[in-house]
Amino acid sequence: MNLLDRAEEVRFQFKKDLFKVKIDIQSVENFRLRYLGKKGYIPALFREFTSLSVEDKHKCGKILNQIKKESENSIDTLKQRLNSIGIDEDFFDYTLPGKLPRLGHLHPVTQTMNEICSIFREMGFGIEFGPEVETDYYNFQALNFPKNHPARDMQDTFFIGDSILLRTHTSPIQIRAMEKQKPPIRILAPGRVYRNEAISARSFCTFHQVEGLYVDENVTFCELKGTLEIFAKRYFGKDVKLRFRPSYFPFTEPSAEVDISCFICGGSGCRVCKHTGWLEILGCGMVDPNVFISVGIDPEKYTGYAFGMGPDRIAMLKYGIDDIRLFFEGDIRFLNQF
Amino acid sequence: MIVNTKWLEKYIDIPYSPEELEEHLTYIGLESKIQKSPVDKIRGVIIAEVLDVSPHPNADRLSICKVSTGFDMQDVVCGAPNVAKGQKVPLALLGTVLPNGMELKPVKIRGINSEGMICAEDELGISSDHSGIMVLDEKAPLGMELSEYLSGEGTSIDIDLTPNRPDCTSHIGVAREISILTQGELKIPEIKFKESEESTEDYIDVEIENIDGCPRYAARVIKNVKIAPSPQWLINHLKSVGIRSINNIVDASSFVLMETGQPLHTFDYRKIEGKKIVVRNAEEGELVETLDGIKRALSKDILLICDAKHPVAIAGVMGLSNSEITPETKDILIESAYFSSTTIRNGSKYLGLSTEASYRFERGVDPEGIINAVNRITDIIIELAGGKVCKGIVDKYPKKISPAEVKVRFKRINRLIGIDIEKSWVKEIFEKLGCRILKSDDESVQVLSPTWRPDLEREADYIEEVIRIYGMHKIPSAKRLQIKPSNEVNSRYDLIEKLRSILCSYGYFEVFNNSLVSEKQTQFTFKPVKPVKLRNPLSLDMAYLRTSLIPGLINTARRNINRRNCDLQIFELGFIQYFDPDSETHAMEILKFSVLITGAIEDEHWGYQIRKSDVFILKGVIEDLTHRFGIESLKFEKCKNNYFRHLLGTNINGKEFCYLGQINQEYLQSEWSIEVPIYVLDANASVLLDQAKFEIRYKPLPIYPAIERDVSILLPEKIPIEEVNQKIIREGGELLREVKFYDLYYGKNVDNGLKSITFNLVFQVADRTLKDKEVDKRMLAIHEVLKNDLNAKLR
Numbered sequence A: 001m002n003l004l005d006r007a008e009e010v011r012f013q014f015k016k017d018l019f020k021v022k023i024d025i026q027s028v029e030n031f032r033l034r035y036l037g038k039k040g041y042i043p044a045l046f047r048e049f050t051s052l053s054v055e056d057k058h059k060c061g062k063i064l065n066q067i068k069k070e071s072e073n074s075i076d077t078l079k080q081r082l083n084s085i086g087i088d089e090d091f092f093d094y095t096l097p098g099k100l101p102r103l104g105h106l107h108p109v110t111q112t113m114n115e116i117c118s119i120f121r122e123m124g125f126g127i128e129f130g131p132e133v134e135t136d137y138y139n140f141q142a143l144n145f146p147k148n149h150p151a152r153d154m155q156d157t158f159f160i161g162d163s164i165l166l167r168t169h170t171s172p173i174q175i176r177a178m179e180k181q182k183p184p185i186r187i188l189a190p191g192r193v194y195r196n197e198a199i200s201a202r203s204f205c206t207f208h209q210v211e212g213l214y215v216d217e218n219v220t221f222c223e224l225k226g227t228l229e230i231f232a233k234r235y236f237g238k239d240v241k242l243r244f245r246p247s248y249f250p251f252t253e254p255s256a257e258v259d260i261s262c263f264i265c266g267g268s269g270c271r272v273c274k275h276t277g278w279l280e281i282l283g284c285g286m287v288d289p290n291v292f293i294s295v296g297i298d299p300e301k302y303t304g305y306a307f308g309m310g311p312d313r314i315a316m317l318k319y320g321i322d323d324i325r326l327f328f329e330g331d332i333r334f335l336n337q338f
Numbered sequence B: 001m002i003v004n005t006k007w008l009e010k011y012i013d014i015p016y017s018p019e020e021l022e023e024h025l026t027y028i029g030l031e032s033k034i035q036k037s038p039v040d041k042i043r044g045v046i047i048a049e050v051l052d053v054s055p056h057p058n059a060d061r062l063s064i065c066k067v068s069t070g071f072d073m074q075d076v077v078c079g080a081p082n083v084a085k086g087q088k089v090p091l092a093l094l095g096t097v098l099p100n101g102m103e104l105k106p107v108k109i110r111g112i113n114s115e116g117m118i119c120a121e122d123e124l125g126i127s128s129d130h131s132g133i134m135v136l137d138e139k140a141p142l143g144m145e146l147s148e149y150l151s152g153e154g155t156s157i158d159i160d161l162t163p164n165r166p167d168c169t170s171h172i173g174v175a176r177e178i179s180i181l182t183q184g185e186l187k188i189p190e191i192k193f194k195e196s197e198e199s200t201e202d203y204i205d206v207e208i209e210n211i212d213g214c215p216r217y218a219a220r221v222i223k224n225v226k227i228a229p230s231p232q233w234l235i236n237h238l239k240s241v242g243i244r245s246i247n248n249i250v251d252a253s254s255f256v257l258m259e260t261g262q263p264l265h266t267f268d269y270r271k272i273e274g275k276k277i278v279v280r281n282a283e284e285g286e287l288v289e290t291l292d293g294i295k296r297a298l299s300k301d302i303l304l305i306c307d308a309k310h311p312v313a314i315a316g317v318m319g320l321s322n323s324e325i326t327p328e329t330k331d332i333l334i335e336s337a338y339f340s341s342t343t344i345r346n347g348s349k350y351l352g353l354s355t356e357a358s359y360r361f362e363r364g365v366d367p368e369g370i371i372n373a374v375n376r377i378t379d380i381i382i383e384l385a386g387g388k389v390c391k392g393i394v395d396k397y398p399k400k401i402s403p404a405e406v407k408v409r410f411k412r413i414n415r416l417i418g419i420d421i422e423k424s425w426v427k428e429i430f431e432k433l434g435c436r437i438l439k440s441d442d443e444s445v446q447v448l449s450p451t452w453r454p455d456l457e458r459e460a461d462y463i464e465e466v467i468r469i470y471g472m473h474k475i476p477s478a479k480r481l482q483i484k485p486s487n488e489v490n491s492r493y494d495l496i497e498k499l500r501s502i503l504c505s506y507g508y509f510e511v512f513n514n515s516l517v518s519e520k521q522t523q524f525t526f527k528p529v530k531p532v533k534l535r536n537p538l539s540l541d542m543a544y545l546r547t548s549l550i551p552g553l554i555n556t557a558r559r560n561i562n563r564r565n566c567d568l569q570i571f572e573l574g575f576i577q578y579f580d581p582d583s584e585t586h587a588m589e590i591l592k593f594s595v596l597i598t599g600a601i602e603d604e605h606w607g608y609q610i611r612k613s614d615v616f617i618l619k620g621v622i623e624d625l626t627h628r629f630g631i632e633s634l635k636f637e638k639c640k641n642n643y644f645r646h647l648l649g650t651n652i653n654g655k656e657f658c659y660l661g662q663i664n665q666e667y668l669q670s671e672w673s674i675e676v677p678i679y680v681l682d683a684n685a686s687v688l689l690d691q692a693k694f695e696i697r698y699k700p701l702p703i704y705p706a707i708e709r710d711v712s713i714l715l716p717e718k719i720p721i722e723e724v725n726q727k728i729i730r731e732g733g734e735l736l737r738e739v740k741f742y743d744l745y746y747g748k749n750v751d752n753g754l755k756s757i758t759f760n761l762v763f764q765v766a767d768r769t770l771k772d773k774e775v776d777k778r779m780l781a782i783h784e785v786l787k788n789d790l791n792a793k794l795r
């Protein structure tokens, strides 16, 4: 159909001319008249349109209207530019603010967890989840916390029933994984945990953990140290120093706490590290044989290590946040910073 | 557990500075922290002697003291009631600034010049005591700086003990650990007292009814003691570890407790009836009054120490007031026992009462240290309070507590640690720890654990000891890791992170809300559920697990709106819990994500118009999101719920998946005082992740041109757009590739009851160029159907 072809041609020509128009009143007006004036190209197309059959009108109407609207808009824009820039046609206010793309923000603790997980995943760990409502068996007994042992005081627990509770750590996931899988087992267990502790700037009733577990033949303490060293250097920087000191967790034997040299003061002592030069960052140890026995893994054949850390605490240290409650308030002025 | 370096030095030479000791102890698993002493801050206060005290001529309560610092003599006006001739006292010199900020200047007090001040403890910042001036030991050297003198009292170190180390709840225990490090000799105090002719057996008999709860009980009687204040050395020792002095007998038992770790109890013997001690369980509900003056109801699991008639102590926790030592006490009965850790822990938990004694019994005391502890306290009491020691100890030991015999294989040590440890060194360390080596060869060593180390029961426990003493920091890190890569594909974790990051890419902020909520908040659900209640909540506001993420999001919105941040797009991903309808005990746990939007969804900008939140933004979110998880053509249904003004629901493959809508404004107003409209989306993340499909098959791009047409009609306004859409699709048939609804208009030029709508249609086939005629035919058919079926008018 001829009319449509001609219309497309007009549209094309218009766009070409548009770039060449000089920004002064006379040139813009001339340009307008050439296309939209009574004798201009576009009214000419419409005159032709009126003589079409009803059917053809349906086909062309939209296109013609579109071309007309486009041209009018372009010329309006040209006129606006004329008005806003006055006589200086080259003026361009580059100081006007840009339009920022609007993207959301992941929670700083999510970001921290993801960073931690991705480092260990590169080393070969997979990721497992588990329920937040747990049984006493998975949360304590299978992890070698005897009933009525003072070790249970290390973790103040919310109870739902006699033997149902909110998990106090993500270690039950280790038990569940070892029940399901055969060695070699290498998993990370991230998730939300609960402690029945008074709420303050330093402690909240819920927070997060990432735990790791590796079980195979001949897993050694040296290997545990090597793994955590790689993690710490990747996460905190290659100059970071690690300090392992013996500690006690019922599910590992031996157990250790790991400090890193304070990345704020470089080890010389500051308020954050309480003037010790060290920041406590994670707990770890070799899997206790009793834990292996409770999941039916032969402790003579297999050894393993486990470690755990708190992304909330790590994020607090990393970003200099002094109140854990900020993580749970959802203030966008806070979240916007990460 | 607090230890003091000077006290430790009674038992072991310490070649370290306090800072070095702090570090060494930390490295062997006793996490230590030096307690900063207020004494360090005192400057310009020196030790002086009061040579003479005379009354102030112009004031009754003041006195004029002549004091000597050894090199100078001064007159000082003093108001303290306890000042006396011959005392050694702290004297603040002129020009000194005291820790409380006071600066000393020459003053005239009621006409008398005062050239300094004799200080009370509060003025020095040592304690809050202002009852009188601080009086020092008579041997304190004249003219010495007070801080220097007091630092001679040693440095106190706070050890954060792990529950597996009962042996280190005492100075001797910590000294033993130091001796392992220094190879030094442990010095155990000698016992010097002499026994009298009278026999303890004639004064007391012990009967144990519950031998599991009390495997060993030892008692001794000392007659004719004199209750008195403790001497300064004892007061100072106890003070250095945070214990207040009471009298010589009670302090002696505290001292032995802190020295040996064995809790001791002293009774006023004359208040014990029938010359008898009975160890039995309490009766349910039995009432007693403990030393702290509180009446307590007991449970039948609590162990009691009784005389022939009445209870006199709650075993291992606290004595009762009826048998307490008083200034009138003459004869005393000493108890030194081994109570089972479970029994004491249960009792202490039940009563909500934790004491120095229960702390140690819970962890396990040394069953063989009991007799030594009795002898040690006897020695100290005789020294401080005189008296006659009855001969012998009544020692009932019906259930022998035997330490473990453990075989430790050298190969196993090396296999677990990853390096070879010298066998002879291992044996040496075991001996140092107090083990008896029963047998040893090239493969292994068989040891008998020391009675003070109930935690050493298995080979693994000994391997830990080897690492601990060897020094974890000295064990090398593996240079090559042997871990093999995991073979998981498309893990749950990846899908969850994908979900999070897509929501984030829409411009939404991730928030975390508390999972513990009030009962009221648990009612915000789409169908009634039974919420999970905590037995021991922190508060009523946090007594339940959340049943929906929405109340948390609304709460967060409210907080932000109150802080004048009214344009919000937030989401949370997390678990909700409620009871399985078929079970009273099994909690269902569902991974959800919820989105809340309110206000403008874009930042204001000079060149653009901003859009406001509405339901269709959320509808678009869920449509795009599901598309990205490989789920197409969601069907939405209108739903009803009192919390919502408009509510839509949708399923994925028949599984309830998502609700979205505008929250009822009256509810927002009355519950949350929110006045602006709020739109939320609530979705079951598990359903999305389970149904997700990532099998993308590429469709070849069309090579033949498309023909575009518009359908512009006037339509009765109550006919849903989807109905028109379906008709167009049906009539467009296989030629129609795409239908897009793009314009909706009411008002000017459109009659009442009608709406003007426009669809854009794209006709295209893969194998040829379409002819206009073919398309025209379809367009005609579409127009016909819309006219006839929906009463539409062409524009």
Ligand SMILES: [Zn+2]
Binding pocket: A262, A263, A264, A265, A266, A267, A268, A269, A270, A271, A272, A273, A274, A275, A277, A278
């Ligand atoms: Zn620091």
